[in-house]
Amino acid sequence: MMEVNPDYPGPKKAGPDGERYRLKDPAFFDYALKYCLNCKRCEVACPSDVHIGDMIQSARIKYGSQAKVKGLRGVRDWALASTDLVGSLASPVAPVVNEVLQLKPVKSVMHGMLGVDKHRTFPEYASKKFVSWFLKQDQSAFDKFVTYFHGCYVNYNYPKQGQDFVKIMNAAGYGVHLLEKEKCCGVALMSNGFAAKARKQGALNLNSIRKAVAAGEPVLTTSSTCTFTMRDEYPDVLGLENADVRDNIMLATKWLYEKLSSGEIKLKFRKDFKMKVVYHTACHMQKMGWQLYSIELLRMIPGVTLTVLDQNCCGIAGTFGFKKENYGYTQKIGSKLFEDICTSNPEYVSTDCETCKWQIEMSTGVPVLNPIEILAAAIEA
Amino acid sequence: MKFDVIIIGGGWAGCTEAEKLAEAGSKVCVISEGLSLASVRYETPYSRHAGLQKAGVTVLRGDRAERGIIEDGKVTGVITRNLGEGEPLTADRYVLATGKFFSRGLLSDKEHIWEPVFGADVDYDPDRTKWFSQDFEADQPFMKFGVKTDAKGHVLVDGKSIVNLTAVGDICNE
Known part of the structure; x- marks a missing residue:
């Protein structure tokens, strides 16, 4: 975020440095903390295991409440955050919702009034949960x-x-x-x-x-x-x-x-399976260190040609990227990754994160699959 | 998880070693503590990790080797920060490439200098006054300290050779 937006003070200043002041007086809370993507890459980079990202998240929760977004933007944030409620309402009328969300006039209204960026493609709702x-x-x-x-x-x-x-x-x-x-x-x-x-x-x-x-x-x-x-x-x-x-x-x-x-379970793989895949390590995956397992699992599948991409953030950061004021930043942050994907020219990108999936599909046009979907396609039913 | 070789340290020395081994067809894992991030850390061989991953090397960026397990004069696994105690990474051979003080390959207090992953023997003068020269521009003796190895290049721990552990780059003594 720092590289693309000079208003964001960076993890060091937003985290431990700012915390010293906030502890003295909450008035020191800097609203630019809303730009933190919560990607946790600062925690991965910190040589002394300081929980910088948690500190920023906690500060936003503790001191940021007076900055609660008012008006229609507030409605938007509430709607983006209430995944269960919105999902339950949308799924019985999914075909309608999906069509409506794609209409240009609807996108313009949402862009102008609610601040949901018109460039975004909404993930489609399924008619059957x-x-x-x-x-x-x-x-x-x-x-x-x-x-x-x-x-x-x-x-x-x-x-x-x-x-x-x-x-x-x-x-x-x-x-x-x-x-x-x-x-x-x-x-x-x-x-x-x-x-x-x-x-x-x-x-x-x-x-x-x-x-x-x-x-x-x-x-x-x-x-x-x-x-x-x-x-x-x-x-x-x-x-x-x-x-x-x-x-x-x-x-x-x-x-x-x-x-x-360990041989505890066995799966029967299809013999005719072929797929050229690049793997993108999501930020939270990297924080857990578990990309290792997804990558090795994909390598176990006969017929999969796997290339591991360099670990770059896709930029979307969940609901963050749907907001009009953030759209430009998210695309700049993700540009390195998009370029890397386009030059690799794969059939599919694989990643364990659904919001990375939306961002990559929208920005590169390459379809994205969860490793589980690839494995399911490669085994005999 | 099992590899042919685990390289601890993803700096210049570790990357060079990984490139050589991957080219020869080994299944290699590099544990690299660093991750380039503005205002926190800048990591030089950033671009080399991308190439290594494309060559099939597993690069654990942002993970750290916390502790090596040594049994009967051999390394049998490495515990990392992200994967934790329950999930050691294992290999036939291990390479220590963690560099010197700035990359935390060597740690020190006022009396001791030690190597944190395996507790390897470090070659240094016990007299602290001889660690550095008052002349700022002179060669500093502490920059020559490093882990001890035997004639075959195996790293020494408590005076004994560890037969599947070698060291490359700045971590070596001069």
Whole structure:
């Protein structure tokens, strides 16, 4: 962000340096902190393990409340953050919503009045939610189970990714359970200043996760950001204790890599599968260090030609990139990555983050797949 | 996770070693602490990591080797900051390329100088007054300190050779 926007003071000044002043007097809170993408690259770069990103996030929550966006922009932020509510409302009328959101006049109105950038393509809503599909699947034939945290994107926008997850698990001999209750992990709420609601949803999710873990099931996910939020931001930013279950929350790619490489599970791969893929490491993936597992899992698939891209941020930072005032910055930040993708000329880009997916598809035109989708396409059903 | 060679340190020396090994067909992992970021850190071989990854080398950027596990005179794994205690990275051979003081390959207090990953023996004068020269422009003796190796290039820990651990670049003594 610093490289493209001189108004942003940079992680050092926005984080620990600014914190010294904020502790003395909250009036020192700098509104430019809203430009922090929460990519956590500052924490990855810090040689002394200072939680710079958490410090900035916490400051925004603690001191930024008086800066709550008013008027229509406030409505926009609330709508972007309320993924569960908006998703539930949109999915019964999905075809209409999808069409309407693509109309030029609608985009212009949203751009002008709400401040949702007209260049953005909204992820399409699915007419049938993942959960509705899943409840019709019979999982009773299995004796071993994993629990799946599907997240908002899979449920409201892209059930296929969840269906692929179920297909792989079933092929590996595992049945799938859902959490007793699942709400959005809260990442969009946090970044839009709705910390209290995020905390409430986090507590509800942890409660369900504890029940699944007590039943001896790992809680698997297919989104790197949801995973990172539940593992690290719950305790560090929201103050929700999760040490008892943190190790049981993980990306499906990590779980699958470990089980496949130890020989505990076996998958039958198609012989005729061919795909040229480049892998993009999402920022939160890099913070967790788990790109290792997704990359090695993709390398295990016969027929996949994989190139790993240099680790550059795509710029979108979730709902941040949908806002008109940020659009220009997000595209500048992502430009290095887009160039890298275009020169590699792949059939597909693979990444574990859905918002990176939207940004890359919109900015390069290359279709993006989650590693789980590639694996599902490569195995015999 | 198992590799042929794990290189600890993604600076110039580590990258050069990784390029050579990858070209020869080895499965290589580079653990590189740094990540270029304005106002926090600037990392010189930034551009070289991109090339290494395209050549199939696993580069763990922004991760750090916290501790090497040594059993019976051999390194059996490395624990990293991001992956944690439960998930050691393993290889047949390990290369230490963490550089000197600025890159934290060597750490020091007022009496000691040590190598933090493996606890390798460091070649330095116990008399602190001999670590540096008062003449600012003179060659500073502390810049010649580094880890001890045997005739075959194996790194020494507690006076014993570690048969699958070598050192390259600035971390070596002169």
